[in-house]
Amino acid sequence: MPTETPPPQRTALRQRLAELRGPRVAPRPLDARALAALAANPGCRRRALLDGAGVDKTALARALGSPAPFGQSQFAHQRGHVFEARVTADGGEQLVALLRERLSDPGPPPPRDGVDAPELVADGPAGRTERTRIALAQATSAGRWAVLRHPMVSVEVAGSPAYLEPDALVVHPDGSWTVVEIKSFPVLDGSADPTKVGAAARQAAVYVLALRELAEAVAAECGPARGVPAARGEAPAGADAGLSGPVDGTVGAAGLVRQRALLVCPKDFSNLPTAELIDVRKQLSVTSRQLARLTRIEEIAAELPGDATFDLRLADDGKTPTRPVAELTATVDAVPAAYVPDCLASCELAFHCRRAARAAGAVEVLGRGVRGELGDLTTVEAVLGAALGERPATDPAEPSDTAQPADPDQEADPAVRALRRAAALRAQALAEAGMGPGPAGRATESGEIAWR
Numbered sequence: 290m291p292t293e294t295p296p297p298q299r300t301a302l303r304q305r306l307a308e309l310r311g312p313r314v315a316p317r318p319l320d321a322r323a324l325a326a327l328a329a330n331p332g333c334r335r336r337a338l339l340d341g342a343g344v345d346k347t348a349l350a351r352a353l354g355s356p357a358p359f360g361q362s363q364f365a366h367q368r369g370h371v372f373e374a375r376v377t378a379d380g381g382e383q384l385v386a387l388l389r390e391r392l393s394d395p396g397p398p399p400p401r402d403g404v405d406a407p408e409l410v411a412d413g414p415a416g417r418t419e420r421t422r423i424a425l426a427q428a429t430s431a432g433r434w435a436v437l438r439h440p441m442v443s444v445e446v447a448g449s450p451a452y453l454e455p456d457a458l459v460v461h462p463d464g465s466w467t468v469v470e471i472k473s474f475p476v477l478d479g480s481a482d483p484t485k486v487g488a489a490a491r492q493a494a495v496y497v498l499a500l501r502e503l504a505e506a507v508a509a510e511c512g513p514a515r516g517v518p519a520a521r522g523e524a525p526a527g528a529d530a531g532l533s534g535p536v537d538g539t540v541g542a543a544g545l546v547r548q549r550a551l552l553v554c555p556k557d558f559s560n561l562p563t564a565e566l567i568d569v570r571k572q573l574s575v576t577s578r579q580l581a582r583l584t585r586i587e588e589i590a591a592e593l594p595g596d597a598t599f600d601l602r603l604a605d606d607g608k609t610p611t612r613p614v615a616e617l618t619a620t621v622d623a624v625p626a627a628y629v630p631d632c633l634a635s636c637e638l639a640f641h642c643r644r645a646a647r648a649a650g651a652v653e654v655l656g657r658g659v660r661g662e663l664g665d666l667t668t669v670e671a672v673l674g675a676a677l678g679e680r681p682a683t684d685p686a687e688p689s690d691t692a693q694p695a696d697p698d699q700e701a702d703p704a705v706r707a708l709r710r711a712a713a714l715r716a717q718a719l720a721e722a723g724m725g726p727g728p729a730g731r732a733t734e735s736g737e738i739a740w741r
Contacts, residue, residue: 302449302587306342309590311600316343318414319451321492326635327446328495328579332627334589336636339624341449341586344599346637352601352610353618355641369473373456376471376553376562380406381436381457384469387564388459388551396462405435405460414452417441422503428460429545430511435460444499448585455496459551464511465539466504468496468550468569476554476563486552486567493550494572498580501541508543540573548573593623630656664704676708 310316319327319340327336339346350356376383381404389395405428411420421440428435437458443450457469470493474485540548549566556563597620601610610617621641628646632639646654650668653660666672 302590305590306449306586309338309342309593309598310344311598311602314345314600317345318343319446319453321453321455321495322488324444324446324451324453324495324580325488325491325576327583328576329635330627330629330632331579331582333632334584335621335624335626335638335642337447337583338586338589339599339638341447341451342599348601348610349599349617349621350637350641352612352614353621353638353641354614355638355644357637357640365473369471372473372555372560372562373471375560377436377438377457380404381434381438381459383562384436384457384459384551384553385434387553387562388467388469388566391551391564391566399434405431405433407435407437409437409440414441414443418443418452422506425458425460425466425503426507426510429464429466429507432462432464434462442496442499442503444495444502446580447583447589448587453496453499458500464545465547466500466545467547468493468500469553470550471553474554475558476556476565478557481554489552490550490567490569491572491576493552493567494569494576497540497546497548497550497569497573498576500546501543504541504543504545508545540570589624593620597623628653629660630654662704662707664702666704666708672708675702675705676712678709 306316323340327333327340330336336346339349347357382399385399385404389398407424407428409417409420409424411417418441421437421442424437424440428437437460439454439456440458441452441454443452445451455468456471459467459469461467470489472485472489474482538548540546548570549568551564552567553562553564555561599617599620600612601617602612603609604611621638622645626638626642626645628639628642628651630643632642636642643654650670652663652667652669652672663672666675
């Protein structure tokens, strides 16, 4: 098959992203976990550009002096690999057995000659993606159980392709596909950590999103899945997160990708696997909508100077950055960020961005909910001024002692009225407790509110 020549625009974008990353720096692949985190904060141009360019954000944060103290330990990483190897050691027969146990219509058991397990070896991400497409087309039309280990699929993120690698993909005899997520966190007495299950569901939704696009190409060759109902509409808003919908339906026009992913985890404190099907329609809907809101990477890159780069200029040891911190910080800060406290659990640059947001007195450091309630009040100084019936100085660096009488137009703002009511109640409570008159506060350099 001849290699398709990329259009000039995409070639130019790849060259520009390579310049931003560094001329001798290999791109860091964007996995489903990072993509789900990116979709959770689509307004952050900084993360979109860094992830799109394949920049190592862990090394970048360390060079900026704000390393992120999180990540999977080496022990947990090794344990996950050992568990996955055990689950898939028999070529996928155990995965098929676990899946059939959970399906309302499990279909025929695998034949005596076992489960098909096609080889997916190829050169480069693009080659592996094409090899996965060919293997899926063959398995879909074969009418047999097949398990694809570590297939590679692609999805467009902000105008740039991202290559993703699910743990496994099961092809049913009817031609439909089920995404498999293998995790090392345990299921204890039939229940698992809901936070970790939710994260696994979001990652599975990213894979379903990428496979949904691939399924259209495969369906054009093999036709839709046989006898599998397509899911209609989005997941209901009830507490079951969509589990009351069609039990074993599919998503997408091609009718190949099943709406429920198989989550495989260790049972209790053993290394024996147990599995459960999780409906990912709700996560799929949210992820699709959020990714569509991302600004295209070429637009973000075009706003930077032509010589801008995130290259750390590592020394000969390949670990020590030689780039001046001030120069690197200026380049990073030239790309707008959208910090929220949720970033602390998912982004390596969160501590750097939080420090900048605190220094600017941005109310985003208090959380999305608070930011949404405050309306046009975007700084802590403005919030305190509104609460005290004052208008803060134009320069946010000046202390609130220079505040002027409040703007009469603020009187109609519901947020201002609520703040003043809260300030009055606080003053009354302090007075009744004999602790002095009402509040007067200002934002400290760290962004916290200091009352006096």
